[in-house]
Amino acid sequence: MTADDQVDMTRSQVFGEVAEMYDIVRPGYADALVTEVLAYAALDGQAALEIGAGTGKATLSFAAHGVPLVCIEPDPRMAEVLRRNTAHCRGVRVQSGRFEDWRSDGRRFGLLLAATSWHWVDGERRWDLAHDALAPGGTLALFWNPHGIRDPEVQTVLAEVDRRHGLVGTPHRAPASAYGERPGHWAGAPGWPEEECRRDGRxxxxxxxxxxxxxxxxxxxxxxxxxxxxxxxxxxxxxxERVLAETGRVLDARGGGIDMDHFSDLLLARRPA
Incomplete structure (x- = not known):
């Protein structure tokens, strides 16, 4: 494991510190996205595998359509909230651990989905793992929900706050208008997997x-x-606390809130039958 891998793993495991708050404040995914995935996958009763399920932001939407789900979540604190949130869902099973360490015991799935979690999976192994987890003809659905600030002036001020505090990778890097019209056009932020998927070739x-x-x-x-x-x-x-307090003062001086554009960007692909 490289130093960068260790940093990524550390960042991927900090959400459990605030699992309850994460569950309350994090946005979910567009209903139309779930409809798009299910129409493409045509599961016909096949189960889905969700990696990095978190507290169930995507899980509950798919479970509401009657999709049986095996959910893998590496942080036990997030998994605890996920189990509570899905306790009423008969077809949902939660397993604690990393996708890289998970064992299918020969089971294959009609759908593998990753909701804002694919980038946390080991880049050298994730395509192999996804291919092996899918049944022939199975669907890979990778999606994210980035967001950008609608008012360019507010974005500029908040970006300066971030710069002073040494922050990177926040929603303040660019205004919503910089996200363009294409899926995965994230104002210069990396991570959209389409070309990587094409290079894999499977x-x-x-x-x-x-x-x-x-x-x-x-x-x-x-x-x-x-x-x-x-x-x-x-x-x-x-x-x-300091950077959030300064950010709050900026927003309070401008009416006490902020307007955002939320994007749900989806990549679908299929393992050949």
Whole structure:
């Protein structure tokens, strides 16, 4: 494991520190995205495997459509909330651990989904693991929900706050208008896996789709959202408190909230039958 891998693993495991807050403030995914995935997958009763399921932001939407799910979540604190949230879902089974360490015992799935979690999976192994987990003809669905600030002036001020505090990878890197129209066009941020999937060569029928919606956050809720993200979780508590307090003052001076564009970007691919 490289030093970069260790940093990524550390960042991927900070969410459990605030699992309850994460569950409350993190946005879910567009209903139209779930419909798109299920229409493409045509599961016909086959089960789905979800990697990095978190507290169930995507899980519950798929379970509501009657999809049986095996959910893998590496952080036991997140998995505890996930079990509570899905206790009423008869077809959902939660397993604690990393996808890299998971054993299928020969079972194959009609759908493998990763909701804002694919980038945490070992880059050298994830395509092999996904291919092996899918039944012939099975669907790979990878999706994220990035968001950008609608007001360019507010974005510029908040980006300067981040710069002063040494933050990177926050929603303040660019205004919503910089995200363009194409799925995976994330204002210069890396991570969209389409080209990597094409280079792997074992998946076909690639399809990329974007869904977009406007949301308004009051100051307190937006600060809680920021505090649940890895860029802020890796800060020391006092440093995190300072940058969030300054961010809050910016928003309060501009009416006590912020308007965001939320994108649900989806990549679909299929293991050939």
């Amino acid at each position: 998946f076909t029928d690639l399809r990329a789709v974007r869904f977009r919606e406007h949301r308004h956050y009051a100051t307190d809720r937006y600060l809680a959202l920021l505090a649940s993200t890895s860029a802020y979780r890796v800060l020391s508590p006092d440093r995190r």
